[in-house]
Amino acid sequence: MSVVDLPAPAREIRERFGFLRRSYAMLIKEFIQLRRDRVSFAMIVMLPVMQLMLFGYAINTTPHHLPSAVLLQEDSDLTRSILKALENTAYFRFLYEVHDVDDFDNLLKSGKVLFGVEIPRGFERAVRRGDRPALLVAADATDPVAASAALGSLGMVVQTALKHDLFIGDPPEMPFEIRAHARYNPAAASSLNIVPGLVGTILTMTMLIFTALSVTREVERGTMESLLSMPIKPVEVMFGKIVPYVLVGFVQAFLIIGIGVGLFGVPVLGNLVLLALLSTLFITTNLSIGYTISTVVQNQLQAMQMSMMFFLPSILLSGFMFPFAGMPTWAQYVGECLPLTHYLRIVRAIMLKGATMQNLRFDTLALTALMLLAMTIAVTRFRRTLD
Amino acid sequence: MSNGNGIAIDVKGLTKSFGGREVVHDLSMQVKRGSIYGFLGPNGSGKTTTIRIICGLLTPDSGEGTCLGYDIRRDAEKIKRQVGYMTQRFSLYQDLSVRENLEFVARLYGLADARGAARDMITRLGLSGREEQLAGELSGGWKQRLALGACTLPNPQLLLLDEPTAGVDPKARRDFWNEIHALAADGLTVLVSTHYMDEAERCHEIAYIAYGHLLTHGTVEEVIAKSALTTYTVTGEDLNGLGAALTGKPGVDMVAPFGTSLHVSGRDVAALEDSIAPWRKKGGLHWQKSQPSLEDVFIELMGRSKDNFQ
Numbered sequence: 225m226s227v228v229d230l231p232a233p234a235r236e237i238r239e240r241f242g243f244l245r246r247s248y249a250m251l252i253k254e255f256i257q258l259r260r261d262r263v264s265f266a267m268i269v270m271l272p273v274m275q276l277m278l279f280g281y282a283i284n285t286t287p288h289h290l291p292s293a294v295l296l297q298e299d300s301d302l303t304r305s306i307l308k309a310l311e312n313t314a315y316f317r318f319l320y321e322v323h324d325v326d327d328f329d330n331l332l333k334s335g336k337v338l339f340g341v342e343i344p345r346g347f348e349r350a351v352r353r354g355d356r357p358a359l360l361v362a363a364d365a366t367d368p369v370a371a372s373a374a375l376g377s378l379g380m381v382v383q384t385a386l387k388h389d390l391f392i393g394d395p396p397e398m399p400f401e402i403r404a405h406a407r408y409n410p411a412a413a414s415s416l417n418i419v420p421g422l423v424g425t426i427l428t429m430t431m432l433i434f435t436a437l438s439v440t441r442e443v444e445r446g447t448m449e450s451l452l453s454m455p456i457k458p459v460e461v462m463f464g465k466i467v468p469y470v471l472v473g474f475v476q477a478f479l480i481i482g483i484g485v486g487l488f489g490v491p492v493l494g495n496l497v498l499l500a501l502l503s504t505l506f507i508t509t510n511l512s513i514g515y516t517i518s519t520v521v522q523n524q525l526q527a528m529q530m531s532m533m534f535f536l537p538s539i540l541l542s543g544f545m546f547p548f549a550g551m552p553t554w555a556q557y558v559g560e561c562l563p564l565t566h567y568l569r570i571v572r573a574i575m576l577k578g579a580t581m582q583n584l585r586f587d588t589l590a591l592t593a594l595m596l597l598a599m600t601i602a603v604t605r606f607r608r609t610l611d
Numbered sequence: 612m613s614n615g616n617g618i619a620i621d622v623k624g625l626t627k628s629f630g631g632r633e634v635v636h637d638l639s640m641q642v643k644r645g646s647i648y649g650f651l652g653p654n655g656s657g658k659t660t661t662i663r664i665i666c667g668l669l670t671p672d673s674g675e676g677t678c679l680g681y682d683i684r685r686d687a688e689k690i691k692r693q694v695g696y697m698t699q700r701f702s703l704y705q706d707l708s709v710r711e712n713l714e715f716v717a718r719l720y721g722l723a724d725a726r727g728a729a730r731d732m733i734t735r736l737g738l739s740g741r742e743e744q745l746a747g748e749l750s751g752g753w754k755q756r757l758a759l760g761a762c763t764l765p766n767p768q769l770l771l772l773d774e775p776t777a778g779v780d781p782k783a784r785r786d787f788w789n790e791i792h793a794l795a796a797d798g799l800t801v802l803v804s805t806h807y808m809d810e811a812e813r814c815h816e817i818a819y820i821a822y823g824h825l826l827t828h829g830t831v832e833e834v835i836a837k838s839a840l841t842t843y844t845v846t847g848e849d850l851n852g853l854g855a856a857l858t859g860k861p862g863v864d865m866v867a868p869f870g871t872s873l874h875v876s877g878r879d880v881a882a883l884e885d886s887i888a889p890w891r892k893k894g895g896l897h898w899q900k901s902q903p904s905l906e907d908v909f910i911e912l913m914g915r916s917k918d919n920f921q
Contacts, residue, residue: 236722236723236724237720237721237722237723237765237766238721238722238723239721242721245718245721246718246719246721248718249715249718249719249725250719252714252715252718253704253707253711253715256706256707256711257704257706257707260706260707260745261706445705446698446700446701446702447702447703447704448702449668449698449700449702450696450698450702450703452668453666453667453668453691453694453696453698454691454716454719454720455688455691455692455719455720456719608687609667609668609669609670609687610663610668610669611669611670
């Protein structure tokens with residue numbers, strides 16, 4: 225019955241792979257706890273489904289100074305005037321001037337610009353001859369509101385602007401034709417923009433909260449005292465607490481994209497493996513940030529408050545709620561520091577534009593940097609003692 | 612082992628303050644290997660803090676020492692591998708089952724066969740049939756048993772038990788102490804804090820700590836002898852009246868009722884005898900000079916330290 229009756233068996237202790245072994249111990253423990261916590265478990269499924277239904281329609285404003293590129297195959301007074309006129313509308317801001325169609329396409333695909341204006345060779349001559357040449361305006365319509373307002377303004381603005389330059393009096397009709405291509409989202413359906421955005425938003429919220437509570441919960445339940453008295457290192461605690469939720473995040477992402485494709489008809493043009501990989505990176509980044517929060521705060525209430533403080537700017541400044549390009553510069557800087565901003569570009573680009581890794585290098589790097597930063601802070605902030 | 616001199620814990624001049632309040636003051640102690648060392652003292656006397664400093668959970672403000680030959684400041688990680696710490700409050704995972712808790716500990720310490728080790732421990736603890744029960748649903752006695760099992764699982768050399776028997780029934784307490792003695796017989800060193808005098812008497816050595824000061828230490832006999840306390844046990848009529856009359860008289864340091872008798876103690880024998888002389892002549896009372904009990908010694912120490920340090 226008691227220890228007295230049975231001799232203690234000598235137990236072999238393994239020294240190798242200590243890091244993996246201890247992280248694994250922590251991971252198994254977290255998995256079991258998650259499985260037992262029915263409410264959290266239900267949240268994993270309910271939250272994405274509910275949000276997806278609720279955010280069916282988005283709030284939008286009219287954007288300004290949308291980053292644009294021009295594919296200039298002819299440099300003349302007339303083309304300069306047209307570009308100037310476009311810029312004067314305050315809808316466009318020309319950041320790039322390229323001379324090659326591939327460069328032009330890549331700028332759009334990587335999300336560096338939302339608009340591209342293509343001026344074909346011999347444009348001025350054709351106008352003067354009255355041939356009504358075509359001025360191609362390509363728009364990234366994954367964000368349909370940002371694109372449509374700007375597209376709608378094109379005809380009038382250009383015509384008015386050109387009056388001074390070329391013609392005496394009002395021409396009866398446009399001297400050239402504007403061909404607008406709403407790329408990637410020709411029907412301007414907002415669900416096409418919202419659903420990929422929701423993948424990011426929901427993941428931010430759930431991932432953040434799951435790990436933000438993890439360390440404080442151990443402290444409040446008194447289990448931290450035991451844990452600290454055992455030979456486990458801060459990095460091992462962190463990995464053990466993050467890894468189970470990577471899987472949870474993966475399930476959620478699948479659920480949202482599945483509903484998006486099935487219910488809202490959102491396409492997935494790009495590579496699914498790339499999407500899964502970069503989503504995992506984003507999930508891990510958020511988990512690290514949540515975990516960092518939990519090493520900084522004193523109790524679960526503070527953890528929740530701090531998560532909200534991070535979550536709100538993520539929603540408002542990432543380009544989920546309002547077009548990123550329409551925000552003031554300082555807000556754009558803040559936005560660049562939020563993982564959601566980068567993930568939104570990634571997920572929209574892959575799903576709607578079929579972007580490849582080549583197009584997404586910057587955002588992938590930014591996510592990786594944010595993740596490593598959060599992990600470093602968490603590991604250094606984790607207190608090994610009860611002092 | 613790096614420490615060949617048979618001392619498991621050797622600390623000197625430990626001091627620790629929280630928010631300007633000194634919780635442990637200049638504390639020095641030595642614990643022999645293989646012994647059961649009792650740590651006694653009132654609530655808030657600094658017992659838990661001292662234990663936490665020894666196992667590396669707290670850093671002392673000043674002072675130094677070794678635990679199992681490792682420096683308590685520098686080698687906390689090595690100490691943690693060799694020490695089992697049973698916290699005052701149940702600190703295993705309430706939402707994990709008995710088996711899952713033990714397997715978690717076994718994996719963390721790198722036991723070769725975590726499942727097997729957990730299974731053996733369940734048998735040893737007599738928890739067979741309850742292995743799938745959640746730890747949070749166990750009764751107080753079983754929780755304490757499980758906690759002891761968890762901290763002995765990785766074969767530690769030293770056990771630090773912080774009030775392990777608080778809130779546990781007498782039968783479970785006795786079983787628990789039998790186990791501790793069996794573990795010590797196998798060579799394990801045990802430092803155990805407690806409030807109970809009967810438990811103190813089961814220790815090889817004891818130390819008494821109050822307001823952060825270590826007031827006395829040694830075997831039970833040594834501690835009683837060192838107190839230099841003279842105690843009279845009085846039986847008879849109206850002991851309450853006698854107690855009230857004697858309290859505060861010169862030489863009377865302590866008056867305490869024990870069931871149907873009254874203990875009257877003092878350090879100054881002459882003054883004590885002068886003060887009680889008038890009552891000794893009175894009929895109806897039986898005076899017996901006796902050995903002070905450990906409790907007499909501690910209550911007297913506590914009363915004295917209250918005047919000195921508070």
